Amino acid sequence: xxxxxSLKIALAAFIGFSPFVALAGTSGVNTASHVKAMAPxxxxxxxxxxxVFIRVNRHAPDDVPYVFxxxxxxxEDEVAKGGAILVVADKEDKDTLIRRYGTNLERDRGQGxxxxxxxxxxxxxxxxxxxxxxxxxxxxxxxDLTNSxxxxxxxxxxxxxLGVPPGRGPKGKGFARNGLE
Numbered sequence: 432x433x434x435x436x437s438l439k440i441a442l443a444a445f446i447g448f449s450p451f452v453a454l455a456g457t458s459g460v461n462t463a464s465h466v467k468a469m470a471p472x473x474x475x476x477x478x479x480x481x482x483v484f485i486r487v488n489r490h491a492p493d494d495v496p497y498v499f500x501x502x503x504x505x506x507e508d509e510v511a512k513g514g515a516i517l518v519v520a521d522k523e524d525k526d527t528l529i530r531r532y533g534t535n536l537e538r539d540r541g542q543g544x545x546x547x548x549x550x551x552x553x554x555x556x557x558x559x560x561x562x563x564x565x566x567x568x569x570x571x572x573x574x575d576l577t578n579s580x581x582x583x584x585x586x587x588x589x590x591x592x593l594g595v596p597p598g599r600g601p602k603g604k605g606f607a608r609n610g611l612e
Contacts, residue, residue, distance in 0.1 A: 459506040462513030466553055470565035473553040480516070480567070481507050481546040485532045486589040487525070488517070490582040497574060498525040501589040502532070502567065505546050515589050517566040518551065519574045556584075 459465050461481040466473060481504050488499035497519050504513035520528055536544055551567035556576035564584050568574055576583060 459509065459511075459513065461548075462504045462506050463502065463516035464504075464512075464514035466516060466567070467514065467565045470553060470555055470563070473565075474555050476553055477550060478553055478567070480504050480549045480551075481513065482532050482549045483544040483546050484534055484536050485518070485528060486534060487529075488583065488585075489588050490585040492580065492583075496522050497570065498522050498528075499583055500528065501586060502549055503536075503589065505544050507546060510544075515586065517564070517584060517586075518549070518569060519566060519576065520569045521571055524569075 461479050463480065466478055466480070480502060482502045483505050484503050485500045486503070488501060491497075491499035498521070500518050500520070501515045502518045503515045505511070506513045532547055532549070549567070549569070551569040552573070554566055554568045554574075554576065555563040556566060556579060557563035558577075566576060
């Protein structure tokens with residue numbers, strides 16, 4: 432009889448906690464890290480990112496009708512770092528994007544980093560003999576970066592600048608000082 436009642440308790444506990452297990456699997460889906468990890472499956476799909484700030488890519492060529500920047504993201508659920516990803520946009524949208532996302536980390540009433548949603552299409556670029564790199568395309572016509580210079584994917588603009596002060600999120604977690612990615 433003890434085994435039956437133990438099984439009933441275990442089954443009830445499993446059913447009771449199953450919504451939490453399902454939610455745990457969805458954590459971080461709006462981050463650059465998630466998009467990069469799932470890039471082959473997400474290629475060509477529209478995604479949303481929780482962006483805390485952007486950095487214009489200084490290594491990109493000036494003679495193209497596009498602007499390239501790095502979008503730093505946050506895992507809203509865990510109030511944790513979410514990585515950074517390259518984004519390509521139409522050049523005339525540059526000022527609007529800087530005003531919307533900012534180039535510095537903003538705090539939301541001391542509760543942690545404030546984020547804004549960015550939507551775009553996941554694309555992959557890379558040579559046949561090299562690694563594929565994920566980026567987000569928010570242009571009107573779509574841009575293929577397969578034959579782009581390697582300098583566009585140079586993340587030194589943001590890699591050293593992602594150290595941010597610890598957040599005071601609801602779970603007491605914060606960003607690491609060494610950066611988002």
